[in-house]
Amino acid sequence: MIDILALTIILGGVFFYMTGSIGLIRLPDLFSRLHALSKADNTGLALITLGIAMLEPDKILIFKLILVWLLMLAASAISSHLIAKHALSGGKQDD
Amino acid sequence: MTEWLWLFLDLTLILLLLTLAWLTCATHNNQKGVTYFIAFGLLLALAWARLKAPDLALAEAVIGAGISGALLLAAIKHDDDAQSVNKLPSIKLWMVNLLTVALATLMGWGVWHGLELSDGNRLADQVLAQVPESGVTNPVTAVLLNFRAYDTLLELAVVLTAVLAVLTLNPMRKTYVPAEPILQTMLSWLVPLLVVTSGYLLWVGAHAPGGAFQAGALLASALILLQLAQPTAYQAINLNWMRFLLIVGIAVFVSVGLLMMFLNTAFLGYSSSWSGILILVIETAATFSIASALAIAYMGGRPDGWETFETSTSSGHQGGKHS
Amino acid sequence: MNNPMVWVIMLPLLASLITLAWPRRAHWIGLLFSVITLAFSMVLVYQVFNGGPQTHELGNWNAGLGIALRADALSASLLVMAMLVFTATTFYADAYFSDVNKRMRFWPLWLMLSTAINALLLSGDLFNLYVTLELLGLSAVALTALSDNRAALQASIRYLSIGLLGSLVFLAGVALIYTGYGILDLELLAQRIQAEPLAQVALTLMSAGLIIKSALFPMHFWLPAAHASAPAPVSAALSALVVKVSLYIILRLWIDVFDVVITPASALLIGILGAAAVIWGSWQALRAERLKLLAAYSTVAQLGYLFIFIPLITGLPEGQLRETAFTALVLLALTHGFAKSALFLSAGVVQHRAGHDRIADLAGTSRALPLTTFIIALSGVALIGLPPSGSFIAKWQLLAASIHSAQWWWIPVVATGSILAAAYTFRVLGHAFGPGDSAGKVLNWGREEIPALTLALFATVVLGLGSAGLWDFISNNSQFIGG
Amino acid sequence: MISEQLLFALCGIGIFSIGLRATLIHQQLLSRLLALNVCGAGVFLIFIAIAYRGETQIADPVPHALVLTGIVVAVSAMAMALALRHKLKDLNDE
Numbered sequence: 001m002i003d004i005l006a007l008t009i010i011l012g013g014v015f016f017y018m019t020g021s022i023g024l025i026r027l028p029d030l031f032s033r034l035h036a037l038s039k040a041d042n043t044g045l046a047l048i049t050l051g052i053a054m055l056e057p058d059k060i061l062i063f064k065l066i067l068v069w070l071l072m073l074a075a076s077a078i079s080s081h082l083i084a085k086h087a088l089s090g091g092k093q094d095d
Numbered sequence: 096m097t098e099w100l101w102l103f104l105d106l107t108l109i110l111l112l113l114t115l116a117w118l119t120c121a122t123h124n125n126q127k128g129v130t131y132f133i134a135f136g137l138l139l140a141l142a143w144a145r146l147k148a149p150d151l152a153l154a155e156a157v158i159g160a161g162i163s164g165a166l167l168l169a170a171i172k173h174d175d176d177a178q179s180v181n182k183l184p185s186i187k188l189w190m191v192n193l194l195t196v197a198l199a200t201l202m203g204w205g206v207w208h209g210l211e212l213s214d215g216n217r218l219a220d221q222v223l224a225q226v227p228e229s230g231v232t233n234p235v236t237a238v239l240l241n242f243r244a245y246d247t248l249l250e251l252a253v254v255l256t257a258v259l260a261v262l263t264l265n266p267m268r269k270t271y272v273p274a275e276p277i278l279q280t281m282l283s284w285l286v287p288l289l290v291v292t293s294g295y296l297l298w299v300g301a302h303a304p305g306g307a308f309q310a311g312a313l314l315a316s317a318l319i320l321l322q323l324a325q326p327t328a329y330q331a332i333n334l335n336w337m338r339f340l341l342i343v344g345i346a347v348f349v350s351v352g353l354l355m356m357f358l359n360t361a362f363l364g365y366s367s368s369w370s371g372i373l374i375l376v377i378e379t380a381a382t383f384s385i386a387s388a389l390a391i392a393y394m395g396g397r398p399d400g401w402e403t404f405e406t407s408t409s410s411g412h413q414g415g416k417h418s
Numbered sequence: 419m420n421n422p423m424v425w426v427i428m429l430p431l432l433a434s435l436i437t438l439a440w441p442r443r444a445h446w447i448g449l450l451f452s453v454i455t456l457a458f459s460m461v462l463v464y465q466v467f468n469g470g471p472q473t474h475e476l477g478n479w480n481a482g483l484g485i486a487l488r489a490d491a492l493s494a495s496l497l498v499m500a501m502l503v504f505t506a507t508t509f510y511a512d513a514y515f516s517d518v519n520k521r522m523r524f525w526p527l528w529l530m531l532s533t534a535i536n537a538l539l540l541s542g543d544l545f546n547l548y549v550t551l552e553l554l555g556l557s558a559v560a561l562t563a564l565s566d567n568r569a570a571l572q573a574s575i576r577y578l579s580i581g582l583l584g585s586l587v588f589l590a591g592v593a594l595i596y597t598g599y600g601i602l603d604l605e606l607l608a609q610r611i612q613a614e615p616l617a618q619v620a621l622t623l624m625s626a627g628l629i630i631k632s633a634l635f636p637m638h639f640w641l642p643a644a645h646a647s648a649p650a651p652v653s654a655a656l657s658a659l660v661v662k663v664s665l666y667i668i669l670r671l672w673i674d675v676f677d678v679v680i681t682p683a684s685a686l687l688i689g690i691l692g693a694a695a696v697i698w699g700s701w702q703a704l705r706a707e708r709l710k711l712l713a714a715y716s717t718v719a720q721l722g723y724l725f726i727f728i729p730l731i732t733g734l735p736e737g738q739l740r741e742t743a744f745t746a747l748v749l750l751a752l753t754h755g756f757a758k759s760a761l762f763l764s765a766g767v768v769q770h771r772a773g774h775d776r777i778a779d780l781a782g783t784s785r786a787l788p789l790t791t792f793i794i795a796l797s798g799v800a801l802i803g804l805p806p807s808g809s810f811i812a813k814w815q816l817l818a819a820s821i822h823s824a825q826w827w828w829i830p831v832v833a834t835g836s837i838l839a840a841a842y843t844f845r846v847l848g849h850a851f852g853p854g855d856s857a858g859k860v861l862n863w864g865r866e867e868i869p870a871l872t873l874a875l876f877a878t879v880v881l882g883l884g885s886a887g888l889w890d891f892i893s894n895n896s897q898f899i900g901g
Numbered sequence: 902m903i904s905e906q907l908l909f910a911l912c913g914i915g916i917f918s919i920g921l922r923a924t925l926i927h928q929q930l931l932s933r934l935l936a937l938n939v940c941g942a943g944v945f946l947i948f949i950a951i952a953y954r955g956e957t958q959i960a961d962p963v964p965h966a967l968v969l970t971g972i973v974v975a976v977s978a979m980a981m982a983l984a985l986r987h988k989l990k991d992l993n994d995e
Binding site for chain 4: 105106109112113116117119120121122123125128129132135136139142143146147148150151154155158159162163166167170171183188191192194195196198199202203206207209210213215216217218219222223234235237238239243246247250253254256257258260261264265308385388389392395396
């Protein structure tokens with residue numbers, strides 16, 4: 001039962017990732033791309049982490065997974081901020 | 096069912112790897128090429144994980160994609176976008192294509208034949224049987240620092256040579272702007288975390304994936320981040336310490352090796368009861384050397400005062416001719 | 419003190435660290451350590467001479483699991499040659515670099531180069547060979563870039579990428595070997611290998627990589643620029659040693675490890691490439707406008723001779739004739755090492771003195787620099803192959819082997835090459851002896867000329883007269899011929 | 902069914918060839934450098950593919966150690982090449 005629940009959550013995470021990636025390719029400018037990517041990917045990562053944590057019996061590993069998630073969250077927030085700020089201050093907007 | 100699922104995943108991975116390799120190589124735009132290359136490195140780390148090589152997955156992510164990526168990005172930062180592309184004459188192009196295809200076919204044939212010929216074990220059983228004797232339980236560390244420790248010693252020499260070249264060629268890059276406050280805040284807790292993680296990787300290398308190279312590269316990335324946040328941090332660096340850090344890895348390695356040669360006749364022939372601790376000592380020293388080497392590689396050259404102190408402190412040895 | 423093989427690798431490595439840590443005393447450390455290392459290499463020769471091929475299993479692991487250092491007559495004699503050239507060049511270099519900072523940059527890299535050469539000659543393991551090749555390549559490139567002008571940097575960038583490509587192709591061959599045989603140790607591999615597709619493909623790849631690195635004919639294009647633009651002591655080491663040790667691996671693979679795999683056709687192919695290198699290199703040397711460029715092209719040609727030996731040796735039956743041909747090959751390699759380094763060192767003296775090394779403007783050199791001119795003439799004697807140089811005997815045996823193995827077509831190649839060598843040598847000497855405004859007094863630059871003279875004398879006199887000893891040494895202690 | 906070893910080893914050969922072709926074609930240093938690194942990654946993949954011994958067994962550690970060495974050598978060479986490039990650019994700018 002818990003397997004099926006976990007699998008559903010992971011699949012949900014994969015869906016968010018895919019949405020983010022489609023956004024990266026299809027959206028017109030840097031800011032909306034950045035928006036799509038950071039929002040969708042963070043949600044996707046959270047869901048996948050949650051799903052794996054449910055399947056994992058080892059408590060320490062669950063702790064490590066949460067640490068990974070937190071670090072990724074901080075990294076993506078800060079790098080998005082930096083990219084956006086650089087773009088605003090006159091950097092190039094195209095790829 | 097699961098077999099087919101694996102095959103599907105494997106094929107997807109392979110296809111992505113080939114595509115990214117192609118994109119990296121096909122573009123004439125440096126920025127794009129570097130971006131593709133970093134993505135390629137990350138996917139490669141995934142392939143290493145898939146093929147049960149977690150040590151390599153770590154190393155590739157930190158060194159192959161991380162540090163190389165940082166080096167490349169720093170290098171192309173001030174490039175002009177316009178690249179002059181002179182195309183090869185088509186005859187030459189076709190010759191290259193023909194050569195590559197012929198070589199690939201030959202190699203494919205060779206690998207196929209080789210897999211038929213081999214029992215699939217190669218050195219694995221022999222090595223795994225000896226791992227308990229090596230002083231560590233992670234087989235990769237056992238090979239790197241005991242069975243084939245000599246390779247690793249020469250590898251450190253390669254790293255030192257490259258850094259010497261970097262130091263001799265250029266002065267340090269000095270074009271950094273002060274960092275964003277938010278980046279500085281993040282680094283104030285990220286850098287300590289990186290240092291701790293690097294120590295952990297070094298320690299855990301004895302029995303699980305990790306070791307000197309991964310730890311050293313991680314430590315180097317901590318140094319690089321520090322440099323990004325505080326461009327002036329390195330001006331206060333003590334040059335004698337820097338020299339010491341660069342050579343300590345090889346110096347400790349060679350000293351241990353020679354000491355063991357006096358005790359046990361063979362260079363690097365550890366006494367078995369001591370081998371665990373000796374390996375840890377060597378790895379710790381190597382971590383510092385690798386970290387400082389990679390950090391210097393990123394800075395792109397020698398700090399102020401690296402070379403001129405000889406002229407300022409002593410008239411020294413004269414040219415010895417033209418007299 | 420128990421193993422010279424370990425010491426000849428570790429001493430230069432330690433010296434490199436010390437010169438980095440203590441740059442003010444770098445030249446003393448460099449000189450001292452290279453002399454001690456030379457002594458150890460002679461001890462090694464003595465051991466091989468008395469006790470046959472030597473093995474040192476690193477870490478006390480047997481060779482399949484760990485890495486073994488090995489020395490036989492070939493590697494030991496090349497090692498001594500390398501250390502003699504290196505030590506003489508070290509004395510020369512001490513006087514050559516006048517800029518303090520440049521000298522500081524030079525020493526650690528220079529000693530690292532020596533580490534790489536010695537480690538490569540003694541390595542008994544395929545992957546270890548790859549690592550030493552990379553160490554060699556990187557230190558050689560860094561040293562080339564020391565003369566920091568645009569030409570040198572462009573040459574060294576090209577040198578680096580070509581070198582990396584070569585070692586990667588070599589590594590691909592190693593990967594195939596490990597796939598099929600699960601062995602990296604050369605001696606175990608030699609017992610296991612059979613004439614099958616895998617071995618042939620792997621050998622093709624490894625040889626291709628090494629041919630790129632040792633600048634055999636179609637792959638020679640990177641060599642002249644790199645060797646001609648490096649500082650003179652570095653050029654000497656590059657031409658006399660660095661390309662030669664890649665060639666050493668080719669010999670090791672073709673004649674020793676993979677000998678059952680070699681077909682007459684493949685041996686003939688590599689011989690033809692060698693012949694092309696002899697003709698092309700000598701012709702370009704004759705046309706070269708600068709002395710160092712001439713010396714670099716002459717290296718391309720002289721390496722060609724060594725490759726011609728491969729079809730001859732594989733074509734001869736095991737026994738006396740084959741031994742003789744093999745010894746002649748070693749003799750030629752040694753002679754060229756000494757002669758070419760002497761030539762580059764004298765070119766460096768000329769360049770310092772005259773400010774250029776354009777051959778057409780050398781007039782008067784013979785009066786201004788009599789000793790240097792004499793050294794150039796001596797190296798010329800060895801490059802042409804006139805008696806009493808070692809290469810005279812070697813080329814004589816090369817001709818004899820061509821006749822014995824019924825491969826007469828190499829004879830005109832050798833003859834043409836020698837005539838062209840005579841032509842380019844006399845062209846230089848002709849200009850040097852020409853009347854010119856040799857302003858200034860007669861100069862002797864002892865600290866630079868004596869090392870070069872020593873090397874030239876080794877090439878012409880010592881090896882020529884002492885070749886009988888070498889003959890005994892090689893034929894009794896070589897792994898190649900099973901003697 | 903094709904074994905994972907062969908599949909990934911062939912992929913390695915493919916990557917090697919792509920890198921080799923690009924190395925021979927590109928004139929510009931940075932493109933050539935990327936190509937060389939791709940080329941090296943292909944060789945590493947061959948090593949690791951043949952080290953794989955199935956889901957249940959530990960993989961052969963020797964190629965892993967070799968490739969780890971190779972990765973470090975590759976990054977050193979890259980650092981050096983970039984330093985040379987930087988210096989050459991400086992000289993060209995002068």
